[in-house]
Amino acid sequence: MSAAEHDTSPCPADHPSHGGHFEHGPQCGCGHHEATPPDPGALVSARGLAIARGGRTLLSGVDLDVRRGEIVTLIGPNGAGKSTLVKLVLSILKPDRGTIFKPADTRIGYVPQKFEADRTIPMTVARFLALGNDVHAGEVTKALAEAGVAHTANQQLTELSGGETQRVLIARALLRKPNLLVLDEPASGVDYAGEAELYDLIGTLRDRHGLGVLLVSHDLHVVMAKSDRVLCLNGHVCCSGRPEAVARSSEYVRLFGPEAARSLAIYHHHHDHRHDITGAALPIADGASGGQES
């Protein structure tokens, strides 16, 4: 399905709750959900996810695929269920309905939202990285260097700046030798310049290791320029596809306002290539597509 379709089919937040796995396509009629089977080649492939907590539907009918070498960004307003979807992918939460397919070789490195070093716990960066990771000191140093924070190894976690903390968390995630990196608002508490550098780092890591990346952000332009695919979430997938197409869609404009859509154009740049699994550049495939591009 193409993101362009959604321009003519508004999908409000109070959209009727979709049925279970593979049931919603026909009843729904909004064209957002298709009863396609999970993609076995993806690092994570979710179909028809629904979850409610305390009588409130947090997510319904959500499909998500993240493949090797691609950056998928979840955007949406506060309370849209972005972090909930991440927690479902990480198996911290269990869905009420739907399935999450993860191949056995999927290894997730996770960078949590709002990590705050606890002042009551004395902890050096190096010890934090080694904790729960069966690694030797050389690997710790290498991971820190790769994330650009080699100088922090002997500092206390509480002494780090916001940007350093995020990079240390990325280094910790790398030590788990992931093929899928999941980052929940990695730029929170980071200044504007640091933010752009952080996304550059994520892009570099994707290219170098062929990682799949699932990113949450409510910050639009910087992130979207880096993304291969954007999922606009508001309790369900409102629209999805290549960043340029999503930014043009009426759903996006309705959720974020025309200002956001216009400001995106300033930061927009054209991808003249894409990356394969090894990070090598390939000619670009044209057009926007939804969660089930084939």
Add this chain to the structure above:
Amino acid sequence: MSWPEPFFVRALIAATALAVIAAPLGCVIIWRRMAYVGETLAQASLLGVALGLALQINLTFAVVVAAVVAAMVLIAFGQQRLLALDSVLGLMHHATLALGIIAISLLKGPSVDLMSFLFGDVFAVTNGDLVWVALGGGLVLAVMAMLWKPLLRLSIDPDLATAEGVDPVLPKAAFDILLAVTIAIAMKIVGVLLVMAFLIVPAVAARPVTRTPEAMVLVAALIGVLGVVMGLTLSLLHDTPGGPSIVLAMTILAGISLMIGRAMRR
């Protein structure tokens, strides 16, 4: 005064062992901000005294049972969302203390001294008590060693730990049980009102002068043992009550450590 008196040696052994057992638990209590949980378990263990007196069974055993049951009640309450844990603790804390004191005063014969349960009587420690400290304490330390990494990871960031495959419930529940056992074996030595000081004060004292979690445990144990020696010496020389003297000594050491920590940071 002949030196060393057997009662003093027993007191020294019991309190020193307790300080060592308390160190890792005290650190986790501070990290997880569960001082109030500990206080509540301590008060609830008074009910165990009443239970032991009523059933004519070993008091320490009865206190262990009561404290573990109280821990399980707290674990169960932790799974519900209606009341915040703090509210549950506020309720249980005072209810169990009141109930325990009433039950003991109704049951008590001439041999029961309520004050000794509230403040402990370190110089009345028997060889049987030492066996409880050795066995119970050894068990607590062994299980703590197994739980150490998961507890540390959950303390740092529960979401991160869970995403990395740490069970988010079991280590915490097991820790609550260990805490209950520790409180129970400590009650005879320092009493329900001071037992949490034994756990918390050395850990607080260790924080400002350490840079890794394991160092914090070691320094907490050292400060705890030093506090025991200082407190018992004070008690012997000036005939002050044993448990409170130890707690006072530990608190003074904590103050010194805070000042050292501030100086180190400059």
